[in-house]
Amino acid sequence: MSTEFDVPLIIRGEIIESDGIEYGGRRGGVAFRTPDVAAHIAKLPLRTPSMMADLYALRFEDILDFLVALGDRLDVAQNRHIQQAFALSCRTSGLSESILRHHYAHIGAMFDRTEMRAMMERSCGVDYLEGWVDQGPSRFPGLQARTRAFGSRCVHVIAGNAPIVSILTVIRNALTRSDAIIKTPSNDPLTAAAIVRTMAEMAPDHPVTKHITVAYWKGGDERIEQALYDPRGVEKIVAWGGFDSVKHITRYLQPGIDLITQDPKLSGTIIGKEAFADDATLASVARRLALDIGAQNQEGCVSARVIYVESGTDEEGLERANRLGQLTFTALQALPEHLSTPHKAFDQALKSEIDAIRLQDEDFRVFGGRGNEGAVIVSQEDYPVDFSRTLACRVGNIVPIDSVETAVRSVNAYTQTVGIYPEALKTALRDRLAFQGAQRIVSLGGAATMQHNMERQDAIEPVRRMCKWVTEEEADGRQLETLAG
Structure with missing residues (x-):
């Protein structure tokens, strides 16, 4: 040795x-x-x-x-x-x-x-x-x-x-x-x-x-x-x-x-309907979401796992959520290498879960996840995958919802960071999220890339x-x- x-x-x-x-x-x-x-x-x-x-x-x-x-x-x-x-x-x-x-x-x-x-x-x-x-x-x-x-x-x-x-x-x-x-x-x-x-x-x-x-x-x-x-x-x-x-x-x-x-805690994301205002806004949101999923290869508690998106759950809403999933996966692959790369030791148990749900195309749409490049899983109903607590190695789960109330109810004492878009929604929800148990509330994209102070956690x-x-x-x-x- x-x-x-x-x-x-x-x-x-x-x-x-x-x-x-x-x-x-x-x-x-x-x-x-x-x-x-x-x-x-x-x-x-x-x-x-x-x-x-x-x-x-x-x-x-x-x-x-x-x-x-x-x-x-x-x-x-x-x-x-x-x-x-x-x-x-x-x-x-x-x-x-x-x-x-x-x-x-x-x-x-x-x-x-x-x-x-x-x-x-x-x-x-x-x-x-x-x-x-x-x-x-x-x-x-x-x-x-x-x-x-x-x-x-x-x-x-x-x-x-x-x-x-x-x-x-x-x-x-x-x-x-x-x-x-x-x-x-x-x-x-x-x-x-x-x-x-x-x-x-x-x-x-x-x-x-x-x-x-x-x-x-x-x-x-x-x-x-x-x-x-x-x-x-x-x-x-x-x-x-x-x-x-x-x-x-x-x-x-x-x-x-x-x-x-x-x-250890789990972190997540809430994205309001404003993300779908136009193509440019959606592309910007996708790049910022990719940061929250992929920065530091999702090794930290601050990294996003489950992403609640106010896209709606009807056919048009699912189309919007799937489009965000596709754009986010593409942005994930383009992150700079000092922030994120394909994971060198991809969790094989997680890989098996991804391979299994890929066959359930009525319930989930999977972008990526073929190798160690990471993946974005888009639920086709308003609930996350049943292995959401083990999401890692640059794998996120987008969950379409009709109302942000669903996202707020998902927050609990195990929740550390919540990234939110837009800022007005963050301001509107911050008190309620704190009541639920959230411990840090940030702008979308800032979960693992920026921190105002290092003495609170x-x-x-x-x-x-x-x-x-x-x-x-x-x-x-x-x-x-x-x-x-």
Whole structure:
């Protein structure tokens, strides 16, 4: 096996590469070697909370300086660790090489000083991270209060569907002055390690370096998790991932450990009748819909799967829906390769489902899906395919409807992003969609290509929740004495 697929264990600036054991990657038959975390488990958690004091000797601007300098060293053309992470991800990720190349080429840009400051201002308020903030008058005369946001000792069980998860985890940990143990995933075991290894080479004794650990172990390994998930050393767990990974963690929850979940969701689309105003409008809608289905090869929770279209369900309405399906499939094939390509590991179970419904031409019209190019399935009734929850690999399902009420009723707590056309319809529906459970409502085409902020996800504020919001109160002693009688 090539040594480029050795994954180090990094504990607070210490690089450990010896005594590796082999694990299988999630795709491509590739394997990688990494040290047995169980042999080093005692060193992972920060058992003495006061050891976080060194982070509080730093100003917020000092931490920004550090992160900007780190970002400058993450150029994939120059950084061999990032190059190795890219090479391994090309074997293990669901993203194609051209998409991954774009991601890795822009890692450094994520460490933009202005955007990092804005992220923390929006999520926590820099003043709260820097010191004790007066809370204003109280209903009790003479009572004063000051609040400060403190970082916590966290385990981050991260997802590997895109490198940005590793990047955000490193940035969030530093800016909240937290202590992180990052458990990497089998479909991207090296990106977080590459970033943190660069950090250790740049400033091995810096407090930020000393408060981050990166490790891979197989989820559910009791030798590790039983020892690690202990409130004496871990205060919060930030878990990305599916039911199985979260189930492993919930076994260890107890008072003193806060679980912050960013679990898989499904996203969809609502297109109003205005899309059919003329041929030019329909072509534009199709190109934007192709973005929501195909961007990042539909690997993210934000990607559209089921698309409700107010075309009508009579013969003319079905003709309109089928025309949109054809145009969308054509646009899907024309997406730029840094955004989308035919999937390199098309789900064969999904392929079998597509082949089966192709024979049901009275119920479904299928555009594409012959190979790995993706597909657009157009239902010929107002309901989605029965395998809609497994749509992936650039496969979308257009569902014709007579009224957007049908689409609104389909939204629930499992819905993450809803792309909508036109804007007026988005404005009209946004409150109702939020009531139903939708967590992000965007312009059609913007689901996986644009995001205003990176500190909110799944309708929660994970950055804010990573902090402990501590309040200090000061009361007039004489008033307190009077209460004693």
